[in-house]
Amino acid sequence: MLDLRLTHHFADFTLDAAFSAPAGVTALFGRSGSGKTTIVNALAGLLKPDAGRITMDETILFDSTQKICVRPHQRRIGYVFQDARLFPHLNVRQNLGYGRWFARGEPSSVEVQRIIDLLGLGPLLQRRPGDLSGGEKQRVALGRAILSKPRFLLMDEPLAALDAPRKAEILTYLERLRDETNLPILYVSHAVAEVARLATTVVLIENGRVQAAGPVAEILSDPATAPALGLREAGAILMARVEAHEDDGLSRLQSQAGPVWLPHLNAAPGASIRLRILAQDVLLATKRPTDISALNVLDATVRAVRLGDGPGALVQLQAGDSRLLARITARSARALDLQPGKPVFAILKAVSVARDDIGDST
């Protein structure tokens, strides 16, 4: 568990943020210039904040009142930079081995081989960084950081410099990393799709302050945070389990909000899947709709209605154990008399599996 509280003054900007990052992937989300990189650099020890305290489990990494500031190389925090920063004079194998050299209790060769396999680095080992593609470089940088045996991994927009196919490729590896190691990760991003796919916890930063923090499903379904995420990108996350593949080519999933049917999924029954339902893809009805083409209609209750400045309104719904977000017009909200507690039916125009919508949404 990472706990962080810090203030830092720049000429035209003040950062004043506090949050905790539990196990799993914590996404630090915010626009460029919101202070994300400052936080990450303070964590890594590359920047000394004016005041604050950073602790990692029981260890104090920084405390301005006690005048403690652990040097970067002693923090054991792995850092994957936006630009991979591989050492140009070393080949891939030597780059991967660099951190191992300084790591206490260096990883066994079995562990090294596991990371090489996990990240698909086998064919690259003898190559020099100058001969690698952007995606390959990031994979090597990731492996190098993991093999330095950090207690915590920082990733500062590691996909920002990559094109859509490379992004999708790295995200697959990141998901594996999240699911197959228990290394806590702080993932800085300004792409909602990446957050929706990877994060377990979201910390929303705006103008140097934490606007919201909590489990990913909660934050992404909160009408209050939707404007900060971008209305077109706003939408809830639904955890679901593949139940069966039916004869007509559809897959039946059991979500926390009820059954959902999707075109055939390439996943075995029993597999857990994250569904992303954009707010603009949810229609609301006060009576159970009949004779409509939409397959997925969920019983729900209105939790909150938030009117925007324009003609739009955001409606937060409770559906089973999870929450949904619908973006409708304020006029419809009035016409349907949507009030907290009112039962409604949520018609899902589109449901995307969170791993498939990365390429087109950044």
Added chain:
Amino acid sequence: MTDWLSPEEWQAVALSLKVALWATLLSLPFGLLTAHALARWQFPGKALLNGVVHLPLIMPPVVTGYLLLMAFGRRGPIGTLLEDWFGIVIAFRWTGAVLAAAVMAFPLMVRAMRLAIEAVDPKLEQAASSLGANRFWIFVTVTLPLILPGILAGAVLAFAKATGEFGATITFVSNIPGQTQTLPLAIYSILQIPGGEAQAFRLVGVAIAVSMGALLLSEWLARAVARRIGGRDA
């Protein structure tokens, strides 16, 4: 071989190489430290240090030689100290020629090294620190390998400059055959004698060969720096 140059001429060539080699080797650690300080550190008096380092490049060499004589001569403050404490006399000895050559070659060495250090991205050093390397290991494992060709290029340039040093040397340690008469000083002496042109010509050839070889080697090393930093096998 030996009849190609006279024993005296060989002596001058050998002395030149010996002086240049020692001058280069002894100034290497100081050159590297100075280059690193100028490239990376922020400290008061940095502009002054930069000026002092480059002064021998700009001042008339005879002035540098005279200042060395004032400081390191047997009655100079440092020269007296060296003689009293260690029994070392360097004025009018070959060791004095080494000092003169080192001082004159120092700016060239520092410039080459400084350029190489400045070409290393400090972000790579940050990456190394995030991987657990302290400042010493960052320098040894990242900075040094990347600037090694630059260090060698600086050393080669300094060596070439040291073999050709004339003004400061003749002022500081005079022109004593077998003691302080390096190659350029020998050429100068020969030219003072009527009819010495043919003999001078041979030594001029040697001087050109040494300089040219050093220049080519230094160019080749500079390209190696670019290759390393580019991170490609080529």
